[in-house]
Amino acid sequence: MRRKPAISLLSIAVFLFFAASVFFRVTREFLPSAALNSAALRRPHTSLAARELLGSPPPPLDAILLPDWEVLVLLPPDSSSSSISASDGSLFCLFHTGAASPAHPAGASAFRCALPRRLRRIRPFYAPRLSADSAAAGHDFDFAPREMIRWSMSVAYESFSTDDDVIVFAKGINRRKDSVRPAADIKCVFIPASGGPALASTPATSSSQEVFRCPHPSVPPLQPLRVSLAVAPEAAPIATVAEYRSPSLQDRPPSRGRxxxxxxxxxxxxxxxxxxxxxxxxxxxxxxxxxxxxxxxxxxxxxxxxxxxxxxxxxxxxxxxxxxxxxxxxxxxxxxxxxxxxxxxxxxxxxxxxxxxxxxxxxxxxxxxxxxxxxxxxxxxxxxxxxxxxxxxxxxxxxxxxxxxxxxxxxxxxxxxxxxxxxxxxxxxxxxxxxxxxxxxxxxxxxxxxxxxxxxxxxxxxxxxxxxxxxxxxxxxxxxxxxxxxxxxxxxxxxxxxxxxxxxxxxxxxxxxxxxxxxxxxxxxxxxxxxxxxxxxxx
CATH class of the missing domain: 3.90.550 (Spore Coat Polysaccharide Biosynthesis Protein SpsA; Chain A)
Structure with missing residues (x-):
């Protein structure tokens, strides 16, 4: 009779060891190795030539998971899809597990690809990198991607700076045409593009559909910034891929005349x-x-x-x-x-x-x-x-x-x-x-x-x-x-x-x-x- 507790404890120990082994194997398969040793996944905001996007080690890219398991891979502001191609014109989205899917240009600033089926049940979803080497599929890569933003959530996706204010374009705040959140409930939050705590915030002056206006922040533009929105005083900012530029740095094409x-x-x-x-x-x-x-x-x-x-x-x-x-x-x-x-x-x-x-x-x-x-x-x-x-x-x-x-x-x-x-x-x-x-x-x-x-x-x-x-x-x-x-x-x-x-x-x-x-x-x-x-x- 006295041996039963010992047998039970041994069984529990064996079960816990087995469960831990399985968890570790799954984690190793579906998480990038760099992520296992990093508390946060951040993308440095750098100017990148097209060849650097396909180089090794590759820079992490932003990506958004769209409906129907489509992935929208966003290029850095100074890159274009027409300048990034393999010798045979083909590109691939290469995910951290080695799974890959064909990448197709989605306008001048992005690529689209499908999220491989075997990754669709695993959370979180990680952004792929672009690869010109189809033979790379099936191999692990030691890079730390960003977690993918899900389009079904709240996202700030664009901004435009006038002389007087910044206009932020964001989904998920005003979800219905007949329901608009008051501007008094919203603030613009300015965050380093490389990650880290917010540097400044300003109160919204207008809220309509997916368009929000705020005064410019008083912080000098010493580093690349992104702008997001926060709905409550203590609420965390929503996900953002919207680059902030002061009026003097706003990206405008050369004037063609009025x-x-x-x-x-x-x-x-x-x-x-x-x-x-x-x-x-x-x-x-x-x-x-x-x-x-x-x-x-x-x-x-x-x-x-x-x-x-x-x-x-x-x-x-x-x-x-x-x-x-x-x-x-x-x-x-x-x-x-x-x-x-x-x-x-x-x-x-x-x-x-x-x-x-x-x-x-x-x-x-x-x-x-x-x-x-x-x-x-x-x-x-x-x-x-x-x-x-x-x-x-x-x-x-x-x-x-x-x-x-x-x-x-x-x-x-x-x-x-x-x-x-x-x-x-x-x-x-x-x-x-x-x-x-x-x-x-x-x-x-x-x-x-x-x-x-x-x-x-x-x-x-x-x-x-x-x-x-x-x-x-x-x-x-x-x-x-x-x-x-x-x-x-x-x-x-x-x-x-x-x-x-x-x-x-x-x-x-x-x-x-x-x-x-x-x-x-x-x-x-x-x-x-x-x-x-x-x-x-x-x-």
Whole structure:
């Protein structure tokens, strides 16, 4: 009887030894070896050449875990994805266990890759490094990555410094359109980029959507800083990848001179639509185009380069953050106040058109100006939209959307706006379709006989189904989700699966409308010996 306690103690000891061995083995497999000997994982903020990013030992990189197990690897501010490549053009995300997955450019400042399946159940998630050596997969690497930030949590992702304050773009503070946390509850927190305690904080003066404004800190910019937000007086700052720059150090492209009318849009894999959209709107009076690249994977860079080589003024800004269109438009408005009087916020499938323009034999650059003639109290001109359907097409029309899609719905749907940038409310609040204005400014709505936006929304199915991948608006549900099925953003009767309806090519066809087709054909088209029209953007 006396031997039983001894046997029990021996059994417990054996069990604890076995459990400790298993834990140690798992820890060795899924934690980087450097992390086992470090109390904190920090990335030094350094200027890195492209070759250093792929070198050994590699610098730790920031990464964000997106929905669907996608990893967004962020490059240092002075690097670009086009300058980082292997000899054969392939790159890999190499994780601390040796697991690897192909890395693809996501705009100019980031790469995307998939989180390997065997790492998805292990917490925490660690950021990968970029590797040009596929043979490196399966080997351990002695580097200390940062823990990945999860996009489902609160994150400060961008900042912009004006002369008077810093604007912080952050998700997770104001989670719903109708629920805004008061600015009095929020403060901006300034942290060394290399880690460590906060150096300063300033109280927020504005809180709206994902945009927050604070005074600049009084600390001298002796070291690289990041800016975050804290919600309660004693609360820890939220995760941040937002670099802070004082007004004198704010990264601004060289001035191209002030112009009258600009256009701003967010693009994702829209390169093939740009030549038509840019050429048309430049011809009717838009001087400069700002493209916020939402992690495109197509030929955006060479297409923009070709447009620039023939005289179009097109500026691309990397904006890889998912579902942040409102914040992107706020950034575009505030960062270009010194460059543009008016800004049109329209998509690349939207074309501004006035029925009276059909009487012109050729376009002229005063046509847009004629729509913006208004008393000084008008700070925004809103133009109603007409939605066009596939018009019988089963693939993208070679001559462009204005030539191919000519059948539309009867009723107007929503509107888009030209905004005078100095009239925008300091909160920068917008609903994509229009901005909030200062108290002394108002919006003027044009009638459909004065102007309209041709919205080529329901295109050939192989183009349209791409919209199911993700929606860019912050407060709009992705179409794959079975929520908000009655939203005006949804397609009537389509549901939440990208399954082509049997009669898709002929849907949304209630009015045959060739006004813009006829006008652009007259303005831009050439006729070959067979009597066929060819548009300049076809090549």
């Amino acid at each position: 112009v009258a009318v600009c256009a701003c849009t967010m693009v994702f894999n829209a390169a093939k639509f740009l030549p038509e959209w840019v050429a048309y709107h430049a011809a009717v009076g838009i001087d400069r185009f700002f493209l916020y690249d939402n992690a495109s994977e197509d030929e955006l860079e060479p297409v923009v380069s070709r447009l620039g080589s023939v005289g179009f003024d097109v500026v691309v800004r990397s904006w890889p953050w998912p579902k942040t269109q409102e914040a992107g438009f706020s950034h575009c408005a505030v960062s270009n106040q010194n460059d543009c009087d008016w800004m049109a916020f329209i998509d690349v499938d939207e074309f501004v058109f006035a029925p009276a323009w059909v009487d012109f034999d050729r376009p002229n650059r005063s046509l847009i100006d004629s729509l913006l003639v208004a008393p000084p109290e008008v700070g925004q001109v809103a133009i109603r939209c007409l939605e066009f359907g596939p018009s019988g097409h089963r693939r993208h029309p070679e001559a462009g959307v204005t030539q191919g899609y000519t059948c539309r719905r009867q009723i107007e749907e929503r509107h888009k706006s030209f905004v005078r940038l100095d009239a925008i409310n300091l909160s920068l609040i917008n609903s994509i379709h229009h901005f909030g204005l200062k108290d002394d400014s108002e919006t003027k709505f044009l009638t459909l006989t004065e102007a309209r936006v041709n919205h080529y929304k329901y295109q050939a199915w192989n183009e349209f189904k791409i919209k199911f991948r993700r929606r860019v608006s912050t407060y709009v549900a992705d179409w794959k989700q079975s929520t908000s099925l009655g939203s005006r953003d949804r397609v009537p009767g389509l549901g939440s699966e990208a399954i082509e309806p049997s009669n898709w090519a002929n849907m949304f066809c209630e009015v045959n409308d060739t006004l813009l087709q006829d006008t652009t054909r007259k303005w831009f088209g050439t006729v070959n010996l067979l009597g066929q029209y060819r548009m300049p953007w076809q090549n």
